[in-house]
Amino acid sequence: MIAEQRFNVSPLRIFFKTIVARAYPRVVAANRQKTWLFFDMAFPVVGALAMVLVYQGLHAPRQYLGFVIMGGAMLAFWQNVLWSMAAQFSWDRGNGTLELYVISPTTFEGVLLGMALGSMFTVTLRAGAILLVGSLFFGITYAAGGTLPAIGVFLLTLAALYCLGMLLASLFLFYGREAWHLSNAMQEPINFLSGLYFPVHALGAYVGGAASLVPMTLGLDAMRQLLLPGTPVFIPAGTETLLVAAQIPIFALLAGISLRYMESRARADGKLVTRWE
């Protein structure tokens, strides 16, 4: 009777329990492992610091330092999406966890959502620290009136960004050694296209428009317009916010479709259990 009850757990309950279970190590283990804490914060900080010094070398107005600090904070999220979402199934396959996901009664979506929520929480704390320390150190001030709308845009951007991460995770399901190189290859070009260190306006309509496929491009530009008055306008912040909001269901839907397709292909090709590729 008890055993029967155990097996009668609703799929929805399993789905939510999966989310919590997968988010748990992202929140707890990520803070327990001090080297990761250092790595997650040092990389964006050092990158941003280099760009701040470039602007100082060019005798740029102080406002540009604000662009860089905000870009550095967002870089922490993009790093996380690339290495801890997109490439994660590849690592999981290497250490044998992926096959456990497949034979458990849950779904890949639940696992990915758990990873995303856990990561969002952890990286937000780290990005907040980068923003705070960078702003205090370089004396950057923000428009107080834009804070609440900027937080709203930020949350929408995160949701869209991690849905994109879920889509990439499904695409990377097939890759072995290539996953590392693909994540690496997507780093600097996206840093350029999303205008992490300069206003997106400078890229022009065509390049900036194409770069808008990455939610960080529009989200970051909208937040800059709200918090750093005088930011050259690429698209008005309201329109950018709507576009980012529209990207959330699109990327989520594409991630679901892609996951189903890639999973069935991976089963057929025996790719779910391949190791040491």
Place this chain on the structure above:
Amino acid sequence: MGRQLTGYAAAVRLGWAVSSNWTRPLLFVVYSVLRPISMALILAVMYTVVTGNAAATRPYLAFLIIGTAFWSFIQEGVSEFATGILEDRGRYHILKYSYMAPLGFPIFLVGRATSKLASAAASVVIVLVVGTVALHLDIDPLRINYPLLVAACLLAFVSVIAFAITLSMVLLAGKDTHGYGEIMAQFLYLFSGAIFPISVLPGPIAWLASLSPLPYWLELCRRAILHGRVYQMFPEISDTEVLLRLLVATAGTVLLGYFLYRLTDRRARRLGYIDMEANW
């Protein structure tokens, strides 16, 4: 000697294969240049946004692009090399066999580092070509001072290899040090004068940076390629004096690297780091 050379050549071939055979050659070339070209474009846009591409500031653009182009050697030689050695141990479990082979572990490491530097050379050339064509930098291959460029690069490669080998031996002590080579390369980025003159750094840090061979190497590369038409970090000293400083800094790096290598190697053997199970 013959055996050492054969071993060195095998290490170079192995390094090249591990770096490149995960994809087709053309895709590998595209992958290799994506990062430095993107980096150069980021700096070019930042420069344009601030200066409006004014003629008087063009020497500074040349400074940025040449620094970024040659940075590929550090990116590959330090970051990718350290990752490669950690992968050999944690992912492929072959580091212990390389260590036990009769050719001598340092030769193996130098061979692996050589392959990394060789693969960076293509991206250096491509970034310079893109800089010349797209950003209208005044680079003329017939006017480059090749002896100065080659001498500077050879000295820099010696110090990069010494530094990278020592760093990877230090990183072997950690179970989860994957990515630290990248962080170290980023730190060097700050202290090398690759994208801003080291005089921008606060006083004591600028002094520390002046002990490194990297600012002198990059200064000589810039002078060799665009003598007089590029922003100079050390305008008051001659090419010969910069070369001399590079020589002294390289000798210091090699000496320090040698002692640290001996120390970390002994420690790695004593504590079993060479074949330690890392959490890959």
